Amino acid sequence: MKATKITYYITTGLISINMLFSSYAYLTNPQLKWAFEHLGFPDYFRIELAIAKFLAAIAIWLPFRLVREASYIGLAISFVSAIIAHIVVGDDAFHTIAPIVVLVILVVSYVTYHKLPKTVVGKSE
Structure with a gap:
């Protein structure tokens, strides 16, 4: 249980x-504006995604099951979409592997969350 x-x-x-850093970088790093253009996304999507990732970074800790599950689902969709987008435009392996690694970490977080007793992480039904 401790592990x-x-x-x-x-x-x-x-x-x-990672999500807090991404949110900040999406809003302040001009290279990321170009990266979103390179992937074919409009600029407003970069801002939308920054806000969504910031909210998810907080919501993933909240003791409300629906909010936490929504955070996991939203982040998973974001990472899978990033993987697909980088593959479609033909980016190098790093740009495809990075979201895969973060997705694996997210899955481990999700699985271990569901293995913990309800009282440990404030699960609410």
């Missing part, structure tokens, strides 16, 4: 930090 709890907190922390 599961540690794994949950580490992976969820990594996801949250």
Whole structure:
């Protein structure tokens, strides 16, 4: 149980930090504006995604099952979409592997969350 709890907190922390950093970078880094154009996305989508990732980074810690599950689902869709977008435009392996790695961390967080007793992470039904 202790290993599961540690794994949950580490992976969820990594996801949250990554999403907070991504949100900040999407809004402040001009190279990411170009990257979204390169992938064929409109500029408003970059801002939308920054806001969504920021909210998910917070919501993933909240003790409300529906909010937490929505965060996991939204982030998973975001990472799968990033993988597909980079493959479609023919980007190098790094740009495809990076979202795969983050998706794996997200899945580990999700699985370990569901293995913990309800009282550990404030699961509410």
